[in-house]
Amino acid sequence: MDWGPDRWRLYGLAVREAGRAMREAFVWSTSKILVGAPTPTRLLFAPQDLRTADPTIATDIYSGFFAFAGRAITTSGRSPFGFVPPSRAWAEALYGFGWLRHLRAAGTALAQANARSLVDEFVSSRVGDRRVACDTQVMARRLISLISQSPLILEGADHSFYHRFLKIIGAAVRDLERHVRAGALPQQQLMAAIALCYAGLCCEGLDKTLRRATRLLVRELDRQVLADGGHASRNPRVLVDLLFDLLPLRQMFASREVDTPEALLHAIDRMLPMVRLFRHGDGTLSHFNGMGVTAADHLATLLTYDDMRSQPIHHAARSGYERFEAGHTLLVADVGAPPAPALSTQACAGCLSFEFSSGSQRIVVNCGTPRIANDAILQASRSTVAHSTASIDDASSCQIAGIRGNWLDRAAASFLLRRIGPVVVTGPQRVVAERGERDHVQTLSASHDGFLRRFGLTHERRMQLFPAGDRLEGEDLFWGEGSSASREAIIRFHLAPGIRASRAQGGRVVMLVLPNREAWQFSASPGEAFVEDSIFLAVPDGMRRTEQIVLAFRPSETPSVRWRFERLARSFNPAPPPTVEPVSDQA
Numbered sequence: 001m002d003w004g005p006d007r008w009r010l011y012g013l014a015v016r017e018a019g020r021a022m023r024e025a026f027v028w029s030t031s032k033i034l035v036g037a038p039t040p041t042r043l044l045f046a047p048q049d050l051r052t053a054d055p056t057i058a059t060d061i062y063s064g065f066f067a068f069a070g071r072a073i074t075t076s077g078r079s080p081f082g083f084v085p086p087s088r089a090w091a092e093a094l095y096g097f098g099w100l101r102h103l104r105a106a107g108t109a110l111a112q113a114n115a116r117s118l119v120d121e122f123v124s125s126r127v128g129d130r131r132v133a134c135d136t137q138v139m140a141r142r143l144i145s146l147i148s149q150s151p152l153i154l155e156g157a158d159h160s161f162y163h164r165f166l167k168i169i170g171a172a173v174r175d176l177e178r179h180v181r182a183g184a185l186p187q188q189q190l191m192a193a194i195a196l197c198y199a200g201l202c203c204e205g206l207d208k209t210l211r212r213a214t215r216l217l218v219r220e221l222d223r224q225v226l227a228d229g230g231h232a233s234r235n236p237r238v239l240v241d242l243l244f245d246l247l248p249l250r251q252m253f254a255s256r257e258v259d260t261p262e263a264l265l266h267a268i269d270r271m272l273p274m275v276r277l278f279r280h281g282d283g284t285l286s287h288f289n290g291m292g293v294t295a296a297d298h299l300a301t302l303l304t305y306d307d308m309r310s311q312p313i314h315h316a317a318r319s320g321y322e323r324f325e326a327g328h329t330l331l332v333a334d335v336g337a338p339p340a341p342a343l344s345t346q347a348c349a350g351c352l353s354f355e356f357s358s359g360s361q362r363i364v365v366n367c368g369t370p371r372i373a374n375d376a377i378l379q380a381s382r383s384t385v386a387h388s389t390a391s392i393d394d395a396s397s398c399q400i401a402g403i404r405g406n407w408l409d410r411a412a413a414s415f416l417l418r419r420i421g422p423v424v425v426t427g428p429q430r431v432v433a434e435r436g437e438r439d440h441v442q443t444l445s446a447s448h449d450g451f452l453r454r455f456g457l458t459h460e461r462r463m464q465l466f467p468a469g470d471r472l473e474g475e476d477l478f479w480g481e482g483s484s485a486s487r488e489a490i491i492r493f494h495l496a497p498g499i500r501a502s503r504a505q506g507g508r509v510v511m512l513v514l515p516n517r518e519a520w521q522f523s524a525s526p527g528e529a530f531v532e533d534s535i536f537l538a539v540p541d542g543m544r545r546t547e548q549i550v551l552a553f554r555p556s557e558t559p560s561v562r563w564r565f566e567r568l569a570r571s572f573n574p575a576p577p578p579t580v581e582p583v584s585d586q587a
Contacts, residue, residue, distance in 0.1 A: 230319025293363025
């Protein structure tokens with residue numbers, strides 16, 4: 001990619017990250033003379049881990065089978081920490097020690113002994129990927145896991161191991177505080193603050209750590225949890241993960257009879273309705289900006305802790321999302337600009353995309369973020385064409401740092417990729433959205449300038465959801481001075497797996513039969529609709545083949561296209577759809 005006018009933005013990001021790297025190096029080089037947190041004298045209690053556990057996984061771990069994030073290794077009696085991790089996600093899961101909860105769920109002396117042995121192995125061995133193991137967020141997750149599962153680790157342990165465990169906690173606290181002083185990235189700062197609060201509340205002798213961590217927690221919650229409850233990264237998964245840690249933290253403050261920070265209480269109260277904004281009738285979350293597979297059992301457990309049984313927020317202007325409901329029909333739309341670069345490592349170029357469902361059945365989806373994938377597929381999942389929106393010449397509305405361009409571009413992008421990850425360098429700067437209602441018809445009109453700099457075109461999308469929920473009408477427009485005859489606009493509607501699509505009336509209509517045999521009709525004017533292959537990435541076991549409806553036109557000749565989804569009065573009773581096989585990420 002030729003960065004063109006965005007080159008200086010790329011260079012600026014690289015220079016700022018270089019400054020942070022220098023600060024980090026200084027802090028670590030002087031760490032021996034800095035006063036760190038003391039070793040805790042004893043553990044007072046263990047917080048509740050809200051994530052569900054599976055005791056059968058404890059058997060796998062005992063037998064040396066470690067399966068995380070779609071990858072697995074068999075240790076054959078060796079330490080899992082001595083292996084080169086098969087993927088970064090697998091390494092993050094291993095070094096984060098969240099799997100200890102499965103051993104605790106087994107409730108056996110064997111599982112307890114296995115847990116102690118693995119903790120000891122990690123401390124004493126040379127881990128397979130030190131860089132991942134020492135990542136700030138991984139360290140924070142490890143500290144939270146060790147404290148939360150301390151009853152499992154310490155029950156039946158001797159006095160020597162107990163003191164060794166306290167030293168492990170103390171060392172983790174000191175390392176995290178160094179990371180904070182070194183200027184960790186925003187999400188790392190917040191996770192470090194949460195983990196340090198866990199340690200300060202659950203361990204005796206860490207009062208100063210607790211005070212520092214509480215100040216950091218308040219600062220980062222105020223910065224990162226927006227007024228409508230969304231996270232500054234715009235990633236629904238981040239909200240869910242944070243709530244799993246913040247809800248027990250709220251209870252810990254109460255148990256210790258320490259004043260709970262108002263910022264913590266208010267953040268939780270705002271975040272729960274925001275999670276519900278993304279939730280469809282099937283219990284899963286919308287696939288925007290890094291959201292992949294929804295752990296339905298985790299989410300159901302989480303929402304039982306919503307004391308107010310809050311209703312979903314519908315208008316989230318700060319986060320850039322809108323939710324519409326009519327009858328049993330639901331629409332969630334992305335109408336926001338990309339997040340700040342430091343928070344954009346999973347952000348997608350899906351501006352003006354939407355997801356649409358009827359009851360418990362998804363109809364229109366985004367492809368989602370894969371759980372098991374190589375870098376090429378991950379990059380593709382973030383592109384505009386992987387979302388149910390429009391693109392120009394298949395280009396994305398956001399530019400994501402990659403190793404392309406001249407030597408200086410490649411050097412800057414490579415440095416950012418090593419230090420932060422694939423950040424969004426540039427994208428829509430001006431996103432305007434307006435929702436309304438006319439005669440009980442809910443309307444949304446939104447536009448973005450993500451294609452303006454390169455193509456001279458602005459994309460606008462208008463949608464109307466009718467009161468009974470049986471009709472969704474939309475229009476996509478491109479306007480500006482760059483509508484030359486060579487530019488092609490392509491609108492994609494990715495269909496959920498299991499939907500059968502067939503063209504009719506010469507392509508003016510596409511018939512849709514849902515897995516529950518509900519029938520919908522898609523139509524567009526002018527032009528014709530095509531049905532093409534697509535892939536749904538947000539599944540636990542890889543990917544699923546599905547289909548997409550595609551509309552193509554030249555803005556210079558056809559400035560706008562109208563389209564409609566309409567539920568038919570009758571339902572079809574077709575033959576069972578063919579079995580959908582998973583697609584390997586090696587394909």
